[in-house]
Amino acid sequence: MIKNLVIVESPAKAKTIEKFLGEDFVVKSSYGHIRDLSDNGLGIDLNNNFEPDYQISADKEKVVAELKKLSKDAQEVWLATDEDREGEAISWHLAKALGLNIDSTKRIVFHEITKPAILKAIQNPRKIDQNLVNAQQARRVLDRLVGFELSPVLWKKVKPSLSAGRVQSVAVKLIVEREREINSFNTASSFKVTADFHPIDEKTNQIQAAVLKAELPERFKTQEQAEEFLKSCIDSNFKILDIEVKPGYKSPSAPFTTSTLQQEASRKLGYSVTRTMQVAQKLYEAGHITYMRTDSVNLSETAVEDIKKQVISHYGPNYSNPKKYANKNESAQEAHEAIRPTYISIPSAGEDDSEKRLYDLIWKRTIASQMSNAILEKTNVKIEISKNKNHQFQAFGEVLKFDGFLKVYLESKDDETEDEDVKGMLPPLSVGQNLDKMDIQAIERFSRPPARYSEAALVKKLEELGIGRPSTYAPTITTVQKRQYVEKSELEGHERKFQALTLKKNNQLDVQTQTEITGKDKGKLVPTNIGMVVNDFLDANFSQIMDYNFTASVEKQFDNIADGTQVWKEMIGSFYLPFHQTVDDTLKNSERAKGERLLGVDPKSGDNIYAKMGRYGAMIQIGELTDDGPKPKYAKIRSGQFLETITLEDALELFKLPKELGEMEDQKILVNIGRFGPYVQVGKEFFSLPKGEDPYELKLDRALEIILEKREDKLSKLIQDLEFDGKPLQILKGRFGPYISWNKLNVTLPKDVDPNTISLEECVKLIDAKKANPTVKKGKFGKAAPKTDDAAAPKKAAPKKTTTKKATTKASPKPKKK
DNA sequence: CAGTGAGCGAGCTTCCGCTTGACTT
Numbered sequence: 145m146i147k148n149l150v151i152v153e154s155p156a157k158a159k160t161i162e163k164f165l166g167e168d169f170v171v172k173s174s175y176g177h178i179r180d181l182s183d184n185g186l187g188i189d190l191n192n193n194f195e196p197d198y199q200i201s202a203d204k205e206k207v208v209a210e211l212k213k214l215s216k217d218a219q220e221v222w223l224a225t226d227e228d229r230e231g232e233a234i235s236w237h238l239a240k241a242l243g244l245n246i247d248s249t250k251r252i253v254f255h256e257i258t259k260p261a262i263l264k265a266i267q268n269p270r271k272i273d274q275n276l277v278n279a280q281q282a283r284r285v286l287d288r289l290v291g292f293e294l295s296p297v298l299w300k301k302v303k304p305s306l307s308a309g310r311v312q313s314v315a316v317k318l319i320v321e322r323e324r325e326i327n328s329f330n331t332a333s334s335f336k337v338t339a340d341f342h343p344i345d346e347k348t349n350q351i352q353a354a355v356l357k358a359e360l361p362e363r364f365k366t367q368e369q370a371e372e373f374l375k376s377c378i379d380s381n382f383k384i385l386d387i388e389v390k391p392g393y394k395s396p397s398a399p400f401t402t403s404t405l406q407q408e409a410s411r412k413l414g415y416s417v418t419r420t421m422q423v424a425q426k427l428y429e430a431g432h433i434t435y436m437r438t439d440s441v442n443l444s445e446t447a448v449e450d451i452k453k454q455v456i457s458h459y460g461p462n463y464s465n466p467k468k469y470a471n472k473n474e475s476a477q478e479a480h481e482a483i484r485p486t487y488i489s490i491p492s493a494g495e496d497d498s499e500k501r502l503y504d505l506i507w508k509r510t511i512a513s514q515m516s517n518a519i520l521e522k523t524n525v526k527i528e529i530s531k532n533k534n535h536q537f538q539a540f541g542e543v544l545k546f547d548g549f550l551k552v553y554l555e556s557k558d559d560e561t562e563d564e565d566v567k568g569m570l571p572p573l574s575v576g577q578n579l580d581k582m583d584i585q586a587i588e589r590f591s592r593p594p595a596r597y598s599e600a601a602l603v604k605k606l607e608e609l610g611i612g613r614p615s616t617y618a619p620t621i622t623t624v625q626k627r628q629y630v631e632k633s634e635l636e637g638h639e640r641k642f643q644a645l646t647l648k649k650n651n652q653l654d655v656q657t658q659t660e661i662t663g664k665d666k667g668k669l670v671p672t673n674i675g676m677v678v679n680d681f682l683d684a685n686f687s688q689i690m691d692y693n694f695t696a697s698v699e700k701q702f703d704n705i706a707d708g709t710q711v712w713k714e715m716i717g718s719f720y721l722p723f724h725q726t727v728d729d730t731l732k733n734s735e736r737a738k739g740e741r742l743l744g745v746d747p748k749s750g751d752n753i754y755a756k757m758g759r760y761g762a763m764i765q766i767g768e769l770t771d772d773g774p775k776p777k778y779a780k781i782r783s784g785q786f787l788e789t790i791t792l793e794d795a796l797e798l799f800k801l802p803k804e805l806g807e808m809e810d811q812k813i814l815v816n817i818g819r820f821g822p823y824v825q826v827g828k829e830f831f832s833l834p835k836g837e838d839p840y841e842l843k844l845d846r847a848l849e850i851i852l853e854k855r856e857d858k859l860s861k862l863i864q865d866l867e868f869d870g871k872p873l874q875i876l877k878g879r880f881g882p883y884i885s886w887n888k889l890n891v892t893l894p895k896d897v898d899p900n901t902i903s904l905e906e907c908v909k910l911i912d913a914k915k916a917n918p919t920v921k922k923g924k925f926g927k928a929a930p931k932t933d934d935a936a937a938p939k940k941a942a943p944k945k946t947t948t949k950k951a952t953t954k955a956s957p958k959p960k961k962k
Numbered sequence: 963c964a965g966t967g968a969g970c971g972a973g974c975t976t977c978c979g980c981t982t983g984a985c986t987t
Contacts, residue, residue: 153981176981203982230980284978291977298976305975312977425982437980615979758967765967778967802965818964830964 146170149218150252151211151238153225156429157257161224164259165266170218172211174225178204179237181288188285194716196285200241208241215242220250222269227253228477229706233280236272246272256444256481257434279706285716286310286698290689293727294682301730302678302737303757307627310695311612311620313682316629317690318605319597320671320679327789329593333642334363335370335586339537341382341527341579343571351580354571358527358537363589367643370586371655374647376532382579385528385536392520392542396512396549398441398469399482402614403607405436408509410600411556413501417599417618423502424483431486432493433506437614438480439607441469443510447481450488451514459551465516475610475699484510508553515549523570527579541570558601582649588642596633596668611695629675635784637664673762673787677739685730688723744792751776753795755787762787764795780817797840806844808851815842824850863899868908875899875907886911 148169152158155173162171181187182197189195200208215221221244223235231253239246250269254261287310294308337360342351364370400408402421409420424436443451448466455464471478485493485507492507494500520542527537544550597605603617612620624630640662646654671679683690698719704710740756743764751767758765758778762785767776779798781790802816811827822839824831824847831854833839837846863882864875873886875893882899884891884907891910893899 155982174981175983177979178981180979181977226980234980280979287978289977293976295976299974307976309977429982613979615981620978760966763967769967776967816965821964823964825964832964 146214146218148220148222149211149214150222150224151235153231153234154435156431157435160257160431161262164262170214171224172214173207174211174234174238175204175207177201177230177234177237178208178241181284186288186292188288194285194713194720196281198237198240211238212242215244222266223249223251223272224253224265226479227255228479229276229280229283229702231479232273232276233284236274236277239272246274255440255442255479256447258444258446260446261444273706275708276706278712279702282705282712282715283698283702286719289716289720289723293724294686294689297685297727297730298678298681301734302681303674303759306674306678307623308678308682308689310689311606311616312623312627312629313679313690314609314611314692314695315602315606315620316624316671316675317679317683317692318602319624319630319669320676322594322597323671323676326593326596331593332591333588334365334591335367335643335645336360336363336589337370337373337584337586339377339584340582342582343573344578344580346574346577352571355582356525356539356571356573356579358525358539360535361538362535364586367588367645370645371653373532373535374584374586374645374653377529377581377584377647378651380529380531380581382530382537382581383528384525384573384575384577384579386526387573387575388524388526390522390524392522393517394520394548394550395517396515396553397509397555399443399484399510399513400506401439401441401482402437402617403439403603405483405506406603406617407558407600408505408556409502410598411558412505413498415498415502417603417621419498420502421618423498426499427494427503427506430493430495432490432503433486434482434484435480436483438478438483439471439473439476439614440478440480441471441482442478443468443482443484443513447484447488448514451511454488455511455515459515462546463515463548463551465548466514469513473607473610475696482510512549512553515552516546518544518548518550519546521545525570525573539570541568543569558595558598584647586645588644590640590642590662596665596670598668602669609692609695610699611692624675628672629678630669631672633665633668633670635663635665637661673739673757673781676786676788677737677757680739681734681737685734686726688726739787741787743790743795746796753792755781755790755795757787764790764798766799801839805842805847808848813844813847813851815839815847826851829855864902866904866907868904868911873904873907875902884910 148165150158150161150165150169150171152161152171152173153176155175158171158173162169165171178200179198180201182199187197189197221242223238225231225234225238235251236246238244239249249272251272252265252269254265291307291309294313295306298306298308339358339360341356341358343354343356344351360373364373397404405424406417406420409415410417415423421436424433427433428436448468452464452466469482483506485503488507488510492500492504494503523539523541523543525539525541527539529535529537595601599621602621606612606617606620625632638661639659641657641659644656644658646656648654688694701710701715705712705715738756738758739762740754743753743755745751746753746766749766754765756763756765760780762781764779764781765776766778767774769776777799779795779801781787782798785794802814805813805815805824807813808826814825815833816823816825817839818830822833822837824833824842829851831851833842833850837850861877862874863877866873866875868886871886873884876883876885877899878890878892882893884893886907891907893902893910897906
């Protein structure tokens with residue numbers, strides 16, 4: 145018999161709260177949502193005013209059963225899920241699933257896990273807020289409708305198994321549009337002028353050792369203009385025209401939210417967003433940090449107080465500046481605190497290096513957020529050029545007068561500024577002072593296209609648009625890559641020439657052509673061909689969903705539902721009817737989307753050459769498919785090439801394979817690209833090219849090398865070479881020990897059998913046994929279902945939702961035995 | 963595994979947001 149049962153969402157939270165509440169309270173966790181729309185079909189009754197069909201999620205049946213038992217036993221049940229839309233819905237679903245009274249069950253909320261906050265919550269229970277629950281139902285139903293109506297359109301009009309959704313499709317759109325901005329970017333070059341001077345002592349006229357670095361605020365468009373300017377410096381005198389000193393300051397950043405933590409961990413530690421979340425989860429479970437999925441920058445009062453003490457004792461009272469940060473983001477729901485160390489007095493925590501580094505980052509950011517501004521003194525110096533009054537050099541100086549929070553932490557920036565102006569201390573200077581010129585340089589610089597999104601930069605953008613939630617940022621990025629809409633870039637870059645003009649101290653003008661590497665980009669998000677085709681199709685037909693403001697506008701309506709000023713089913717109705725009409729129209733009227741583009745004409749045959757999507761990916765086609773004419777020729781596009789940018793020359797290049805390299809053992813050596821990548825072929829033997837090797841560049845010697853190497857590899861794995869039923873039967877060394885390979889069937893040998901002496905009869909027995917009882921492949925990742933299971937596989941009783949009708953038709957097995 | 967790109971049809975795929983483990987190969 146228990147007095148009080150409290151249900152929260154996270155088990156780690158349950159443990160902490162149980163300690164605060166004492167022995168009259170048992171605290172359990174629901175592990176997030178426990179019910180969801182049925183996954184058998186749409187899960188929404190369109191004929192009954194969008195009535196949702198909820199079911200207990202398969203992996204939650206155990207939890208629900210346990211909670212049900214405990215709640216029957218308890219005198220009082222307290223629903224303490226998070227204080228936001230989803231949390232309210234979880235409470236409601238719990239009440240429904242556990243059979244609790246919706247009107248009398250106590251609902252409590254807190255958004256920080258501190259003893260006073262919990263005790264206060266217990267003092268102030270309320271009822272489940274049905275309006276807020278309805279707002280969540282609207283959100284859920286809308287997402288299901290959008291996802292489950294759009295995806296099938298893609299299956300029919302683009303390719304099977306694709307997906308679309310309110311969040312993922314817009315994420316892909318951002319990446320596609322950015323890539324197009326880069327493609328259409330016109331690089332312009334201009335000349336940036338920098339100069340070094342020595343100050344001259346006003347009394348003694350001595351040239352001093354100190355160096356003053358200056359630059360011209362304007363840039364020159366042409367080399368001629370730059371040269372002309374440099375020449376005007378030859379006989380000029382230089383002197384200080386003006387010195388302006390201004391105070392400045394820098395403020396610390398707010399404590400971490402999920403999104404800012406992902407960004408900083410990416411910039412400072414090089415973690416992917418998934419890695420950041422995994423490491424943070426570990427720290428959270430160990431009790432080192434507060435909850436890591438949050439959109440709030442708020443710190444609890446006790447935390448602010450603790451941090452203040454920590455700052456004063458470590459750095460002194462001058463460094464302390466306790467303050468509250470306001471959330472910039474309108475869509476924030478602030479159910480939790482910001483991400484901070486649970487105990488700020490512990491400066492280091494974590495099991496391994498990656499945990500320690502992330503904790504360190506969180507600790508510093510948290511401390512810094514409650515510290516004083518850094519105070520700077522900024523100096524701007526103007527330098528006169530006696531023979532060229534149209535221009536003035538400028539020098540910038542920055543002196544840190546008080547470091548403040550910079551003692552602990554400085555936020556990084558996304559764009560590594562190319563020629564960052566070195567702002568340091570300036571030498572002592574005075575107005576009217578003469579300067580001695582050293583080298584003056586005019587270097588050609590190129591304008592840069594916008595940067596591709598990194599994972600974390602995409603998260604930042606999505607958050608700004610109010611799209612997605614802290615718990616979904618990392619999964620969304622995984623999804624768009626899993627669907628192969630987006631890839632991580634691996635661009636090597638190429639050389640580019642630029643001009644460097646130097647006016648030497650001796651007034652000689654030196655002109656040099658130098659080279660730099662440009663266009664190198666690794667690990668950034670790049671759209672694939674299929675990503676672009678799907679994006680364009682959705683954008684053309686479903687502009688409402690693809691609008692960056694779509695989420696914001698439905699969020700406004702969800703807010704109205706939460707306020708009780710809008711009825712959720714009416715909101716869904718007014719969205720769904722026109723939306724569904726568009727789906728129908730698109731299915732009926734739109735062409736299959738292939739991203740087809742006419743590249744030009746084949747110089748050999750005179751046929752048209754197209755770039756387009758085929759069943760097996762992006763390809764180039766020469767000639768048209770007609771009823772009677774010759775078949776078109778096809779070639780697969782190479783990775784890194786795009787349907788929308790590939791040139792005719794590059795396309796023709798693709799048809800240079802298959803290529804004959806020479807002969808060996810009276811057979812031709814061919815090189816080609818197959819379904820599984822590039823390979824070399826001799827007779828009936830195939831050899832995959834090692835990764836990174838270019839089949840177009842492959843030479844005969846290297847091909848022979850590869851062939852011999854691979855043959856040796858195979859030989860070293862061969863233990864016995866036998867024959868059975870007219871087909872070779874081999875005993876091979878494999879990753880999981882010795883195995884039999886025969887007729888595309890692999891059988892691992894039992895441990896007690898010697899692979900060197902096993903007889904053919906024994907092998908056949910093992911093969912027959914395997915055929916009679918093949919191991920069942922289960923597991924949800926089993927995308928690559930083996931196609932060769934000819935022996936009737938006793939499929940495990942179909943997991944869910946196989947209607948009886950389907951089951952009976954399936955139950956009569958089609959014997960395909962040979 | 964290895965020169966696919968036609969068409970038909972059955973049966974499958976799919977969303978977003980809450981939470982953690984249990985699983986591969």
